[in-house]
Amino acid sequence: MSAACSGTSEHHFLCSICLEVLTDPVTTSCGHNFCKTCISTHWDTSTTSRCPVCNQVFSTKPQLKVNIMMREMVSQFRRESERKAAAPGEQMIQKRREKLEEIRESVRIRKEAADRVKLEDTLSDKMMKMKMLEMKRLQQFAVDVTLDPLTAHPNLVLSDDGKQVYCSDVKKNLPHNKERFSPCVCVLGKQSFSSGRFYFEVQVKGKTDWDLGVVKESINRKGSITATPKNGLWTVTLRDGNVETAYEDPLVILHLKCVPEKVGVFVDYEEGVVSFYDVDAAALIYSFTHCCFTHKLHPYFSPGLNYGGKNSAPLIICPVNQSE
Structure with missing residues (x-):
């Protein structure tokens, strides 16, 4: 049923009277579908029982029963329509999640880079201090040299x-x-x-x-x-x-x-x-x-x-x- 509904356009599930998606769909003997309330009200206010679509006249007012198959198809159509309507929002949310993850990853990389630079600077400072201490140690042996x-x-x-x-x-x-x-x-x-x-x-x-x-x-x-x-x-x-x-x-x-x-x-x-x-x-x-x-x-x-x-x-x- 899902495959059938996915390939069916919206107008097949619209009531010809209210022009909305069918609610409690009923089918006349001429093969047209209407909301049960819409067609009932239409006939109650008319002198004849006529199909609003093809104008077929019924000698007696038909006994209307909900078309179960059509109702399920309409229900499936509604669900798929709601899902499709929600899909852009979900995609946007997913994109936002992915963007947020990219930002987090970028921040993590920058932080690691900054930490690495800080560590390298710290090590460089320590190395320089060690070198300076070594120079100070050597300079303790300084002698006064003059040219001959x-x-x-x-x-x-x-x-x-x-x-x-x-x-x-x-x-x-x-x-x-x-x-x-x-x-x-x-x-x-x-x-x-x-x-x-x-x-x-x-x-x-x-x-x-x-x-x-x-x-x-x-x-x-x-x-x-x-x-x-x-x-x-x-x-x-x-x-x-x-x-x-x-x-x-x-x-x-x-x-x-x-x-x-x-x-x-x-x-x-x-x-x-x-x-x-x-x-x-x-x-x-x-x-x-x-x-x-x-x-x-x-x-x-x-x-x-x-x-x-x-x-x-x-x-x-x-x-x-x-x-x-």
């Missing part, structure tokens, strides 16, 4: 206080003493260390080339030098924006996120460790480990060639900030 003019290459210009050095295009006429480097453009610190731990910081801001580290006191100062631990040099260098460290063979290239502006150098003589730090970022640049020190060590500085003024900024030995 007796070791400086003739093209190097040292400040009066022995804290700055840069390379000039003019070569000075200096004595060829045994301590002086030639042809390598470098200079040593006056201070030497043969035990314990020591630390110093050097500003390298604005430079394109530099070498920093420590060397053994007995290093060859005349002629070219291959900067490796085997030859008594533990250094980190900057070349064309890439920080690279000479580490035996082969050379280790360090591609840093940013070039440091201040480098910290830490040495633990007994442990055989030489470490380099980006002071501002409190980040380790590189460590030489398992070193075997048997000689006095001196801080080592090379500001690099001038390159027509492109690398004229000085290396500056900075006072170490040990404030809390």
